[in-house]
Amino acid sequence: MKARRRGGDDPSLFVPPAASLPLAARMRPRTLDEYVGQRHVLAQGKPLREAIETGTVSSMIFWGPPGTGKTTLGFLVARYTQRAFVPFSAVTEGVPRVREIIAEAEDRLSMGRGTVLFVDEIHRFNRAQQDAFLPAVERGVVTLIGATTENPSFELNGALLSRTRVVVLEALGEDDLVALLRSALVDTERGLGALAITTDCDALPWLARQADGDARRALNVLEAAAMHAGRGGEITVDAMRDALQLRTARYDKTGEEHFNLISAYHKAMRGSDPQGALYWLARMIIGGEDPMYIARRTIRFAAEDVGLADPQALTVALAARDTYQMLGSPEGDLALAEAAVYLATAPKSNRVYEAWKAALDLARQHPAEPVPLHIRNAPTRLMKELGYGKGYQYAHAVPEGYAPQEYLPERLRGAMLYQPGPYGFERDIAKRLQWWADLREKIERGGDAASNEPEGA
Numbered sequence: 001m002k003a004r005r006r007g008g009d010d011p012s013l014f015v016p017p018a019a020s021l022p023l024a025a026r027m028r029p030r031t032l033d034e035y036v037g038q039r040h041v042l043a044q045g046k047p048l049r050e051a052i053e054t055g056t057v058s059s060m061i062f063w064g065p066p067g068t069g070k071t072t073l074g075f076l077v078a079r080y081t082q083r084a085f086v087p088f089s090a091v092t093e094g095v096p097r098v099r100e101i102i103a104e105a106e107d108r109l110s111m112g113r114g115t116v117l118f119v120d121e122i123h124r125f126n127r128a129q130q131d132a133f134l135p136a137v138e139r140g141v142v143t144l145i146g147a148t149t150e151n152p153s154f155e156l157n158g159a160l161l162s163r164t165r166v167v168v169l170e171a172l173g174e175d176d177l178v179a180l181l182r183s184a185l186v187d188t189e190r191g192l193g194a195l196a197i198t199t200d201c202d203a204l205p206w207l208a209r210q211a212d213g214d215a216r217r218a219l220n221v222l223e224a225a226a227m228h229a230g231r232g233g234e235i236t237v238d239a240m241r242d243a244l245q246l247r248t249a250r251y252d253k254t255g256e257e258h259f260n261l262i263s264a265y266h267k268a269m270r271g272s273d274p275q276g277a278l279y280w281l282a283r284m285i286i287g288g289e290d291p292m293y294i295a296r297r298t299i300r301f302a303a304e305d306v307g308l309a310d311p312q313a314l315t316v317a318l319a320a321r322d323t324y325q326m327l328g329s330p331e332g333d334l335a336l337a338e339a340a341v342y343l344a345t346a347p348k349s350n351r352v353y354e355a356w357k358a359a360l361d362l363a364r365q366h367p368a369e370p371v372p373l374h375i376r377n378a379p380t381r382l383m384k385e386l387g388y389g390k391g392y393q394y395a396h397a398v399p400e401g402y403a404p405q406e407y408l409p410e411r412l413r414g415a416m417l418y419q420p421g422p423y424g425f426e427r428d429i430a431k432r433l434q435w436w437a438d439l440r441e442k443i444e445r446g447g448d449a450a451s452n453e454p455e456g457a
Contacts, residue, residue: 023223024216026190027180028072035069035076036173036180036215042073048167052245055081059144060136061122061152061161064169067214071120073169077145083384084108085116086142090124093380096131102136115142123155130160137163171213178208180215181222192226199235206237210244236355258289262297265340270305274344285333295321298339309424316342347424362415369409393426404440411427 021453028034032042032049041048051057057077062070078085086101102158103116103150107113122130136142137160144164148155152166162374181204184191225235226244261284268276306313320339345391378388393403406413420433422427 022220023184023191024219027184027187027219028077029069029271032076032080035072037072037176038069038169040170041167052080057143059142059149060064060312061146061156061164061241062169063150063152063166064215065146065149065171067211067218068169068171069215070169071118074118074145074147078118078145081114081116081143083114083143085118087120088117090119090121095129102289103142105136105142109141117142117144117148119144121148123150123152127157130157134159134163139161149378172211172215173213173317173446174205174208177213177215177218178204181207181218184219184222185226187419189390194224195226195229195231197226197231197233197235200237201455202237203235203240207240209242210405222430257287259285261289265294266297266301266305269301269344270348272344272348274341277340277344280335281337285329285336289328289352291332291381292321292322293338294336295324298336302343304353305348305350306343306346307324307352307426308457309347309426310419311425313343313346327365347426348422349423349426351419351421351426358417361414362417366409366412369411372406372409374405375407400439400440404438404443405438 003049021448032052035042040046043049060077060424062073064070075085077083086105088101088269090096092217100114101117105117108115117133117136118135124133133142145154146164150373152161164169185197185199186193200389207218207221210222221240221243222235226233226241228243261280263278265277265284267278268274280296284290299321302313302317317339320335323335326332327335363411374386374389374391376385376388378385383389391405393405395401395403397403408415420430422430
């Protein structure tokens, strides 16, 4: 009989390791009081903290960006509830290993001890593979704690989500990261205290900003800078920058962050904030987003959110796309930035967008209304005899360039699809439409059609 692997009872996983291990591993919190950040769920009196301290934790999904302490919190759950902690990677292990772990957990439960099955990157399991956890979770054989950087709503199946509680972990704030870095510098047991290293006043805050809320990244950079400085040395911002080398902004071109950033870009432009628009544009460019995707979304914005309040907006957006196609990065990036600023500062109107939706709805509701005879084409004698084109008034033949006649089917006469807004170029459109309406009313009353064109129209 094949012996089962038993990795869940090894307490050395989070015991203070040897100094040869990375600083981030050595500085892992051993208690909830040492845990940095996540006060929104772990402050005294919060339900999750009370559940952990009283040992009444159920299965959960920890959702948050890298370096926010998902693995550590999973271990602390096991420690406080006196359950075995069994780590599992959805990247390197598969369903057969899940079955082994569950069998081991059943044996352990028969001896009176529970198991915390910690599944790192649980979103890497497809929805069918995720079903492997369900029976053990339902029977209470394991307490499942899944860790993911992806939105569980998109990546986990409904059956698993319905049996777990989603806990959102946030990127660590700069103050929390500075406190963690200072603790690592002075801790002689697990940190860098024995090196007696000093830092200039800007070094730690600078690193905290660059770390994007990722404690692991911050500690790794601090350790690299400390090794370069040596015993008794000083760490400066330049030393931190050298240790950091090339920093990659947190971005996922196919995941939730992709949609979050493009949404922020759109909303900043819609809110007439060029500063926000430029920042989110830069975040996407630095993160490796396809600039042509950004260009397409910028063109859509020009048509949807600026519209006829500034007809030049669409031209600017199209020119930005063409310029990028011609120049590429980084020169072409400037054209995208110019378009972002132009659109953010342009007057806004979605009246054409709303009018088009209304037109589609009206066309679906009335898909077969006949074209009025007077605006039909009459290329043959028979068509002319049937009345095609009869009574049509040629607008260019009248002094005002406007001949009042109906262009909608008879049943739809009077429908108002487009109504201009009060800003930008649409103010002139509104004046022109009103002028035509006045002309039409005068003609219908039998008066003189002559009228002055409205100022600015």
